[in-house]
Amino acid sequence: MGLIVMDLEWNQSSTGREPEVAKLPFEIIEIGAIKLNSEYEMVGEFSELIKPIVYPRLYHITSKIIHIQMEDLARGGRFTDVSKEFLEWCGEDPIICTWGPSDIAELQRNLRFFDCPLLNDGPVKYIDVQKLFALAFDKDKNNRISLEHAVDAIGIEKDIPFHRAFSDAYYTAKVLAKIATGHPEVLKFVSFDVTFPPKTKDDEIFVDFGTYSKRITRVFKDRETALRDRDVMSIVCTECGKPIKKKIGWFSPNGKQYYAAGICDVHGLIKNRVRIQKYDDESVCAIKIVKPIENDGLMKLQEKSARAEELRKKRKEAERKAKEFRSSKKR
Numbered sequence: 001m002g003l004i005v006m007d008l009e010w011n012q013s014s015t016g017r018e019p020e021v022a023k024l025p026f027e028i029i030e031i032g033a034i035k036l037n038s039e040y041e042m043v044g045e046f047s048e049l050i051k052p053i054v055y056p057r058l059y060h061i062t063s064k065i066i067h068i069q070m071e072d073l074a075r076g077g078r079f080t081d082v083s084k085e086f087l088e089w090c091g092e093d094p095i096i097c098t099w100g101p102s103d104i105a106e107l108q109r110n111l112r113f114f115d116c117p118l119l120n121d122g123p124v125k126y127i128d129v130q131k132l133f134a135l136a137f138d139k140d141k142n143n144r145i146s147l148e149h150a151v152d153a154i155g156i157e158k159d160i161p162f163h164r165a166f167s168d169a170y171y172t173a174k175v176l177a178k179i180a181t182g183h184p185e186v187l188k189f190v191s192f193d194v195t196f197p198p199k200t201k202d203d204e205i206f207v208d209f210g211t212y213s214k215r216i217t218r219v220f221k222d223r224e225t226a227l228r229d230r231d232v233m234s235i236v237c238t239e240c241g242k243p244i245k246k247k248i249g250w251f252s253p254n255g256k257q258y259y260a261a262g263i264c265d266v267h268g269l270i271k272n273r274v275r276i277q278k279y280d281d282e283s284v285c286a287i288k289i290v291k292p293i294e295n296d297g298l299m300k301l302q303e304k305s306a307r308a309e310e311l312r313k314k315r316k317e318a319e320r321k322a323k324e325f326r327s328s329k330k331r
């Protein structure tokens with residue numbers, strides 16, 4: 001297993017009118033990467049430009065941020081060739097490490113669009129260095145800061161300019177090395193890209209991180225089907241994995257995240273959270289996080305549930321009034 005720290009630059013439509021916009025909002029124009037050995041030392045480099053063909057005009061903001069000109073890209077290779085060369089360079093079963101979740105998703109989308117073999121046709125396990133940075137060094141464990149801020153915060157020397165794929169991969173590799181030496185305990189918190197969902201129950205992903213567990217379910221034909229599925233909606237215990245007694249029934253403050261809580265006789269209060277990941281064809285998969293909580297956590301969840309219920313009532317009332325108004329106009 002090799003660790004590959006990767007960074008991409010991409011271009012987008014300058015008019016928003018191309019027919020490809022929905023399928024390929026961002027076209028990769030540069031791949032930069034660093035190969036690390038098990039001691040987190042740099043042992044290989046990859047840096048290639050790609051000539052864009054879907055959006056051949058460079059979006060003005062892209063060119064401002066990353067200092068690439070169209071003349072540079074005109075000398076770049078085709079995505080099909082460069083990505084193939086890159087994946088061969090990565091070697092077998094690489095673990096890709098990136099700053100934040102978008103690079104893996106865009107790589108998968110570009111591979112699909114250009115009919116290249118995918119990293120994986122289901123979820124891709126990767127290391128989100130931005131997430132690990134917060135876990136290791138930030139008081140707010142969910143904080144996401146820019147790579148340059150992170151580099152400043154832990155005093156890494158800025159010896160090459162930022163915002164080119166190779167240099168950003170280089171700094172991400174340096175940050176990862178710092179995390180690995182200072183806080184090796186956070187390295188186990190791997191991430192999964194779900195640009196493509198698990199196809200069957202056998203392909204589902206389950207990881208027990210110790211302090212919480214994560215399940216990525218198979219694909220369902222739509223949200224309603226997922227929300228009726230027992231695997232998705234049963235309230236379970238982190239340790240036992242089995243259904244437990246309900247304390248707070250499922251509620252959603254926003255239609256994207258769903259929450260519930262239960263109590264296990266052995267392991268105490270447990271929070272369940274489900275995020276629905278939606279795809280273009282209306283199909284979805286569910287990402288379920290199960291985590292032990294204390295009493296104050298349960299109280300917070302109760303308040304959240306009450307607020308969600310109030311909102312739901314208000315919405316219903318508004319709908320009822322609108323309907324009344326419409327029917328009174330008809331008369």
Ligand SMILES: [Zn+2]
Pocket residue numbers: 237238239240241264265266267268
């Ligand atoms: Zn239990």
